[in-house]
Amino acid sequence: MRIVSDINWEQKLMDPIGERTHKPRITGITMVIDKGMGLYAFEDFLNTTSEYIDIIKLGFGTSPLYPKQVLENKIGLAKKHNITITPGGTFLEVAISQNCVNSYFKMIKDLGFNGIEVSDGTIELSRQYRDDLIKFGLEEGLNVFTEYGKKKKGMKLNLNKLIHTVHQDLDKGASLVTIEGRESGVEVGVFDEYGKCNKDDFLQIINSVSYPEKIMWEAPLKSQQIFFINNLGPKANLGNISPEEVFALESIRRGLRSDTFHLAHK
Amino acid sequence: MRIVSDINWEQKLMDPIGERTHKPRITGITMVIDKGMGLYAFEDFLNTTSEYIDIIKLGFGTSPLYPKQVLENKIGLAKKHNITITPGGTFLEVAISQNCVNSYFKMIKDLGFNGIEVSDGTIELSRQYRDDLIKFGLEEGLNVFTEYGKKKKGMKLNLNKLIHTVHQDLDKGASLVTIEGRESGVEVGVFDEYGKCNKDDFLQIINSVSYPEKIMWEAPLKSQQIFFINNLGPKANLGNISPEEVFALESIRRGLRSDTFHLAHK
Amino acid sequence: MRIVSDINWEQKLMDPIGERTHKPRITGITMVIDKGMGLYAFEDFLNTTSEYIDIIKLGFGTSPLYPKQVLENKIGLAKKHNITITPGGTFLEVAISQNCVNSYFKMIKDLGFNGIEVSDGTIELSRQYRDDLIKFGLEEGLNVFTEYGKKKKGMKLNLNKLIHTVHQDLDKGASLVTIEGRESGVEVGVFDEYGKCNKDDFLQIINSVSYPEKIMWEAPLKSQQIFFINNLGPKANLGNISPEEVFALESIRRGLRSDTFHLAHK
Numbered sequence: 001m002r003i004v005s006d007i008n009w010e011q012k013l014m015d016p017i018g019e020r021t022h023k024p025r026i027t028g029i030t031m032v033i034d035k036g037m038g039l040y041a042f043e044d045f046l047n048t049t050s051e052y053i054d055i056i057k058l059g060f061g062t063s064p065l066y067p068k069q070v071l072e073n074k075i076g077l078a079k080k081h082n083i084t085i086t087p088g089g090t091f092l093e094v095a096i097s098q099n100c101v102n103s104y105f106k107m108i109k110d111l112g113f114n115g116i117e118v119s120d121g122t123i124e125l126s127r128q129y130r131d132d133l134i135k136f137g138l139e140e141g142l143n144v145f146t147e148y149g150k151k152k153k154g155m156k157l158n159l160n161k162l163i164h165t166v167h168q169d170l171d172k173g174a175s176l177v178t179i180e181g182r183e184s185g186v187e188v189g190v191f192d193e194y195g196k197c198n199k200d201d202f203l204q205i206i207n208s209v210s211y212p213e214k215i216m217w218e219a220p221l222k223s224q225q226i227f228f229i230n231n232l233g234p235k236a237n238l239g240n241i242s243p244e245e246v247f248a249l250e251s252i253r254r255g256l257r258s259d260t261f262h263l264a265h266k
Numbered sequence: 267m268r269i270v271s272d273i274n275w276e277q278k279l280m281d282p283i284g285e286r287t288h289k290p291r292i293t294g295i296t297m298v299i300d301k302g303m304g305l306y307a308f309e310d311f312l313n314t315t316s317e318y319i320d321i322i323k324l325g326f327g328t329s330p331l332y333p334k335q336v337l338e339n340k341i342g343l344a345k346k347h348n349i350t351i352t353p354g355g356t357f358l359e360v361a362i363s364q365n366c367v368n369s370y371f372k373m374i375k376d377l378g379f380n381g382i383e384v385s386d387g388t389i390e391l392s393r394q395y396r397d398d399l400i401k402f403g404l405e406e407g408l409n410v411f412t413e414y415g416k417k418k419k420g421m422k423l424n425l426n427k428l429i430h431t432v433h434q435d436l437d438k439g440a441s442l443v444t445i446e447g448r449e450s451g452v453e454v455g456v457f458d459e460y461g462k463c464n465k466d467d468f469l470q471i472i473n474s475v476s477y478p479e480k481i482m483w484e485a486p487l488k489s490q491q492i493f494f495i496n497n498l499g500p501k502a503n504l505g506n507i508s509p510e511e512v513f514a515l516e517s518i519r520r521g522l523r524s525d526t527f528h529l530a531h532k
Numbered sequence: 533m534r535i536v537s538d539i540n541w542e543q544k545l546m547d548p549i550g551e552r553t554h555k556p557r558i559t560g561i562t563m564v565i566d567k568g569m570g571l572y573a574f575e576d577f578l579n580t581t582s583e584y585i586d587i588i589k590l591g592f593g594t595s596p597l598y599p600k601q602v603l604e605n606k607i608g609l610a611k612k613h614n615i616t617i618t619p620g621g622t623f624l625e626v627a628i629s630q631n632c633v634n635s636y637f638k639m640i641k642d643l644g645f646n647g648i649e650v651s652d653g654t655i656e657l658s659r660q661y662r663d664d665l666i667k668f669g670l671e672e673g674l675n676v677f678t679e680y681g682k683k684k685k686g687m688k689l690n691l692n693k694l695i696h697t698v699h700q701d702l703d704k705g706a707s708l709v710t711i712e713g714r715e716s717g718v719e720v721g722v723f724d725e726y727g728k729c730n731k732d733d734f735l736q737i738i739n740s741v742s743y744p745e746k747i748m749w750e751a752p753l754k755s756q757q758i759f760f761i762n763n764l765g766p767k768a769n770l771g772n773i774s775p776e777e778v779f780a781l782e783s784i785r786r787g788l789r790s791d792t793f794h795l796a797h798k
Contacts, residue, residue: 038313306576
């Protein structure tokens with residue numbers, strides 16, 4: 001065998017790029033979208049991957065579909081693992097449309113959620129109402145994430161409005177602003193019909209906002225995760241990661257997969 | 267905060283469209299295709315989603331691949347949750363081709379299945395033999411579903427034969443007639459090579475059969491589920507749903523996801 | 533009912549093609565790529581499908597991401613089920629790049645792995661070093677698989693080098709030589725940008741190597757699995773099978789799914 005120097009081998013084998021931080025993190029956030037894992041699957045999942053997960057979102061309006069006991073147990077488990085758990089933004093949009101916002105917040109608090117997402121992916125939401133929702137969430141002691149972008153296919157991204165919204169939301173107390181990518185990652189926000197990220201749009205956003213590290217990119221496709229990590233490094237905040245891809249993404253963040261291997265050897 | 271009226275909030279937040287019915291259902295059927303879930307995964311899955319599942323099909327010929335104890339336990343669990351559980355249609359087609367139909371029925375009954383699928387996706391089956399199989403299934407006390415359509419790629423749908431078959435099968439006692447969509451949803455039945463539903467074919471079928479509510483559409487792709495629910499409402503019977511998509515589909519049926527949000531606000 | 537002859541019905545219903553062998557197998561190998569299953573999921577999975585699995589690979593560099601206890605338990609369970617369990621080839625490539633090969637082998641042995649993959653999908657590796665790695669693995673008592681092919685998109689396959697490498701690797705003691713297909717199966721090795729296998733390349737490989745039955749084809753897509761089984765029969769060695777597709781693949785190997793149904797009735 002070749003003579004090899006094995007100093008710090010454990011660190012080198014676990015994180016060749018060497019920029020990954022531990023929880024609690026302020027950058028390098030991984031947000032998982034959960035579409036309805038059962039209780040044992042969820043516990044099993046957290047016991048294996050929780051060190052790599054910062055936020056779990058119960059996708060769109062799935063929260064009220066759970067048997068109550070299952071939902072409460074999932075929320076409790078997530079918090080035990082120091083994970084922020086939120087209902088999907090669409091669920092709040094349903095509450096707004098149905099004039100049930102007060103009940104929504106009461107329900108969320110009673111169930112034990114420790115975060116919410118404020119979005120207008122499907123409905124129209126005035127700046128004032130958006131501010132009120134952020135404020136109300138904060139007063140309730142919740143971690144507030146906001147989202148920019150419409151879910152409708154082929155909606156052109158309004159970059160000026162995006163940049164303005166990011167600044168306003170952060171100013172009002174949002175922890176992160178998510179850029180809409182849906183569960184599919186296709187034909188939405190910065191992604192074209194093949195899921196390819198528009199690099200000009202991306203760069204304009206990154207270069208125009210005051211705190212680009214406060215943006216979370218919904219990036220369900222592997223090619224998108226690689227794009228953001230190649231451009232922002234392992235500290236990219238990435239959302240709508242499917243549960244079974246958490247280890248794969250973590251490998252990409254550390255240079256443990258071919259696609260970002262080169263970042264460890266710059 | 268805006269003044270909101272929270273009357274009936276629980277119902278409004280759980281089902282904005284407001285047309286979803288409880289089990290046992292005669293329309294709005296969800297049929298799941300199970301490609302080999304383990305026993306604990308299956309139990310976990312049912313404990314979380316069983317209210318939304320009417321039928322579970324153990325896809326194609328997977329039934330004989332299980333360890334017997336695992337299979338019997340799965341069948342028992344499904345029945346405990348008031349779910350009809352069937353082997354895939356291809357498994358009966360194997361039995362027909364191998365001249366083992368008697369043994370097939372004996373095995374199915376011994377294992378505890380409470381339903382079967384009679385199909386000719388791969389083999390040729392005369393009308394007479396099809397009638398015999400339906401009749402035999404009914405005599406054995408099984409819930410009988412039939413299926414129309416060939417699995418071979420690019421087979422042109424014969425609409426006249428489809429309509430005739432639907433009428434005959436229902437007349438002979440089939441509970442539902444499934445329109446073949448395979449597990450892929452692509453280049454089969456009413457779906458083109460991109461999985462897009464041919465709307466003319468769809469409308470002709472719906473307008474020509476006497477009981478369109480007795481048709482179950484295999485619709486594995488999200489875009490297909492949205493198509494059928496936009497056209498038939500939440501009561502569409504949908505099959506070949508993958509287990510991890512049950513909550514997502516249920517959200518679509520209720521207007522808890524962006525894609526059918528508008529149905530709650532017509 | 534038609535008069536049917538039910539002689540040997542159990543065998544006919546379980547394996548219409550009738551060429552499937554039991555473990556331990558030397559051909560018809562199924563290698564699963566595991567991207568991070570939790571411990572209970574893994575146990576459940578093995579209890580259901582282990583008879584059909586010969587090798588489990590913990591994909592790319594995921595091995596060091598597990599909590600140690602979870603990883604050791606997974607390895608122990610795999611071995612209990614007579615399965616060879618290996619870290620992904622990329623993990624060894626990381627160790628080579630980081631000059632930690634000795635530590636890599638020590639770690640692998642301590643954790644209990646009983647196999648390794650020697651590959652150069654991302655790095656350059658001399659023939660001599662490749663030989664050394666194979667030899668070292670064998671000396672450590674490990675089952676050694678090698679892999680041919682680059683992970684980079686659109687790399688043209690060098691058939692002469694492939695054939696030479698297969699012969700050399702087998703000569704040095706590798707159990708099987710894998711042809712790179714990645715997790716995606718697209719635009720890599722013998723697969724084009726749609727995942728379609730280049731039949732000329734395939735035939736040239738099969739016809740040029742002395743022991744084609746010692747090649748394992750990474751074939752993550754169903755269409756690829758069908759291609760290899762239609763061309764090589766149920767004894768094709770197939771890798772990078774996702775865990776939820778093990779039963780589906782086994783159905784294809786036995787003629788229990790439409791796509792290979794015809795092989796039972798030649």
